[in-house]
Amino acid sequence: MLEIFLSFLKAFLVGGLICAIAQIIINLTKLTAGKILVIFLLTGVILQAFGVYELLVDFAGAGATVPISGFGYLLADGAINGAKSGILGAITGGLSSATAGVSSAIIFGFLIAVIFKPKSKPN
Numbered sequence: 001m002l003e004i005f006l007s008f009l010k011a012f013l014v015g016g017l018i019c020a021i022a023q024i025i026i027n028l029t030k031l032t033a034g035k036i037l038v039i040f041l042l043t044g045v046i047l048q049a050f051g052v053y054e055l056l057v058d059f060a061g062a063g064a065t066v067p068i069s070g071f072g073y074l075l076a077d078g079a080i081n082g083a084k085s086g087i088l089g090a091i092t093g094g095l096s097s098a099t100a101g102v103s104s105a106i107i108f109g110f111l112i113a114v115i116f117k118p119k120s121k122p123n
Contacts, residue, residue, distance in 0.1 A: 011063030014056065018067045037068055044072025048080070074098050 018040075025036055047053035053073040056064040064070055075094035082093015 007061060010060045014060035014063035015067060016063075018064075018069060040067065040069045041072040044069035044074075045076040048073045048076035071098065071101065074101070 022036060022040065025031060025039075026033075031039075044053055047056075047069075053064070053069070054077070057070070057073065065073070074097050077094075078097025079090050079094040082089035082091070082096070
């Protein structure tokens with residue numbers, strides 16, 4: 001029971017820290033949300049290229065893989081592993097490693113759009 005609690009705590013702290021960094025960037029700069037998203041994605045790629053992000057994933061689990069930087073890690077990890085089989089593997093490796101996440105986002109997004117009726121915000 002204590003082990004599960006500590007896993008949740010580590011995930012919450014690391015995920016919360018990543019989100020807090022993003023909020024600080026939003027508050028202190030005039031960067032748009034899209035630019036911040038790209039910065040975090042590329043940060044995950046770069047940290048994985050140096051083998052650092054995998055250590056964070058091993059420590060925090062979902063706290064490191066759920067934020068957008070975790071998606072960058074996933075793409076880089078797939079490309080690195082795919083590169084072992086050649087240049088085509090390096091290109092397709094990142095895409096194949098992220099297929100489940102991207103597919104589920106599309107499917108669930110479509111289902112939610114079908115089930116719920118969109119409403120405009122009042123001005």
